[in-house]
Amino acid sequence: MRLSNPAKNLPKLHLLGTLMVVFTLTLMLGGLFLGQRFADQINFLNKLEDSVTLQIQNQLQSEMIALRNYLDHTRAQSDEILRARLIEQVDLAYNLMNSIYQQEQGLRDPQEIKKLIVESLRTLRFFDGRGYYFVDDMEGRFILLPTAPEYEGRLMPDNQDDTGHFIMKGLIEAARKPxxxxxxxxxxxxxxxxxxxxxxxAYVRYFEPFDWLIGTGDYTYEWDKKQQEVAKNWVRSHRFGQSGYITLFDVSGQLLVSPGNTELEQISSNQRSKVEQESLSLMVLIATDGGGFVDYWFEDPTTKELRKKQALVDVYEDWGWILATTIFEEDFNSLLNQERQEFSAAQARNYRQLLIGVSIALILSVLASLVFSRWSRHLFKTYHETNQAQQLQLQEQAKKLQEKEQQLRALAFFDPLTSLPNRRSFMNTLSNRNDSCEFRAGYASLLFIDLDNFKPLNDTYGHDYGDLLLQQVANRLQDGVDGNCFVARLGGDEFVVLVDDAGDNAQKAFSRTEEVILNLQEDLADLYRLKDIQYPITISIGATVFCAGEKPVDVLLKEADLAMYASKAKGRNGFTFFEPSQV
Incomplete structure (x- = not known):
């Protein structure tokens, strides 16, 4: 190409070259910016998806913990309710007996009064027909037994149940309490x-005029069933999030509670669709294998469409239930979809800005490059600040999640009143140490501690004083043992101490255990300063010495419990080692 007038055309060529350079640089910088923005946005969306998934799982875990706590509380109430109803029924019968005795005393022969009392109680029924009154004398003779009248008049102090427990002696012992x-x-x-x-x-009261005891009882599992219905009704009405609810079913896959589709509670597992059967089988498998998260498909009862759900499943062994806290996947997908839509809109805006910048660069040439440079610096600065703010926000969210997880863990494994490890933490520790090779090298012992005369403190001064006493007892227990001992609170006024490395033979283990017990009795013997009073307390201790790995942990705990009751039977404020005869 020949230039007819180089002096005239050179500025044009320079301008054209400058415009081409500016245009090229603009496209390169714009493309680089958009590419980096796109990559960062994709990375942010991935992190957001992980964060939302973690939040959902944490919510499912929180709901599972709350559900288990509620079931434990509801199950514990069955015993409280049963005890209250038994007391109520026996008090009615006792008042009736006393009324008859007071009215007829001196007017009738004592034998006639006895017969009148017995016959007035014989036909009374309650607890859906299961409940009745029984009367025995304090020597072990049946006076009234409506379900087996042929035993009335017979002396049977040694009658036993299928566990070897002496029934009549237990009733007499209860009636002889102070x-x-x-x-x-x-x-x-x-x-x-x-x-x-x-x-x-059973609950009994002593009727002094005839040296009798009057009582009634009921089967504990009947009251468990009532509390199970209470729990089911609560689960049916409980919701969390936008679509979260709780499902209950047994190990066979039979649905007990299905808030999402109550019709499924009325049909057997083999009548369900293949998808439902496969989902339930998968959840049963994971729950019985230790529990965990599971993704499955659920048929919408209205649209009949399959919808994906996520659930956390676990086994509630006390009632033989499988628990599932569930939520639809759409709950967290909606947030991700919103972010994706905002990202697409932002990309469109960026493209328009790029075209405007290129046009300005082509028209204004060098001036446009300067404007573009400043604009680019401004954009990168804005992007950097935005990115930093987002990272700080994510770090803050992660910190809050960690704090919440620590709080939930503390509630799950530590007693909130005394800060001691709770029953679950203790059972885990005992089980882990019982199975470890290092722990099997020698003998260990387990102490079951119960406070004597704790209930009168609560009855007289209130539970605030009782709580203060429990806290001080927990502190003294921790201060009274060395690093080889593990102290925990089982509940109420019951504590346990696991003595590690008690000795390499049984004799040393018994000596070491007795040394620990005597130290604890001495440490806990001083008066307790409770607000405006000083209160004395003693402890009854049951101990069992064992070689690690030879017995299951529940057997060890039962042995120590039996030994503790044997210690109380001897007069309290003492200790007793477990013997097979205590079973």
């Missing part, structure tokens, strides 16, 4: 299963 009343647990034949014994709780 207040002349008490509870006794044993097993007895259920009317619906005459050949099989079931756990039963």
């Amino acid at each position: 207040r002349g009343e008490g509870f006794s647990q044993y097993r007895w034949y259920h009317p619906e299963k005459p050949s099989q014994m079931s756990d039963k709780l």
Whole structure:
């Protein structure tokens, strides 16, 4: 190409070259900016998706913990309700007996009064027909037994249930307590299963005029069933998030509660669709294998469309239930979709800005490059500040999640009143140490500690004083043992101490255990300063010495518990080692 007038055309060529350079640089910088922005946005969306997923899982875990706490509380209430109803029924019968005695005393022969009292109680029924009154004398003779009148008049102080527990002796012992009343647990034949014994709780009162005891009882699992219905009704009404709810079913896959589709509660597992059967089978498998998260498909009862859900499943062994806290995937997908839409809109705006910048660069040439340079610096600065703010926000969210997880862990494994490890933490520790090779090298011992005369403190001064006492006892227990001991609170006024490395043989283990017990008795013997009073307390201790790995942890705990009750039976304020005869 020849230039006819180089002096005239050179500025044009320079301008054209400058415009081409500016245009090229503009496209390169704009493309680089958009590419980096796109990559950062994709990375942000991925992190957001992980964060939202983690939030959902944390919410499911929180709901599972709350559900288990509610079920534990509801299950514990069954015993409280049963005890209150037993006391109510026995008090009615006792007042009736006393009224008859006061009216007829001196007017009738004592034998006639006894017969009148017995016959007035014989036909009374309650607890849906299961409940009745029984009367025994303090020597162990049946006076009134409506379900087996052929035993009335017979002396049977040594009658036992299928566990070897002496039923009559237990009732007499309860009636002989200082207040002349008490509870006794044993097993007895259920009317619906005459050949099989079931756990039963009885309440008795001593009737002094005839040296009798009057009582009644009921089967504990009947009251468990009532509380199970209470729990099911609560689960049916409970919701969380936009679509979260709780599902209950048994290990066979039979739905007990299905708030998402209550019709499923009425049909058997083999009547469900293939998708539902596969989903339930998967959740049962994961729950019985230790629990965890599971993704599955759920058929919408209205649209009949399959919708994806996520659930956290676990087993509630006390009632044989499988628990599932569930939520629809759409709950967290909606947030991601919104972010994607905003990202697409931002990309369109960026393209328009790029075209405007290129046009200005082509028209204004060098001046446009300067404007573009300043504009680019401004954009990068804005992007950097925005990115930093987003990172700080994510870090703050992660910190809050960690704090919440720590709080939930503290609630799950530590007693909130005393800050000691709770029953779950203790059972985990005992099980882990019982299974470890290092712990198997020698002997260890387990102490079951119960406070004597704790209930009178609560009854007289209130539970605030009782809580202060429990906190001080916990502090003294921790201060009274060395680093080889593990202290925990099981509940109420019951504590346990695991003595590690008690000795390499049984004799040393017994000596070491007795040394620990004597130290604890000495440390806990001083008066307790509770607000405006000083209160004395003693402890009853049951101990069992064992070689690690030889017995299951629940057997060890039961042995220590039995030894503790044996210590109380000897007069309290003492300790007793477990012996097979205590079973």
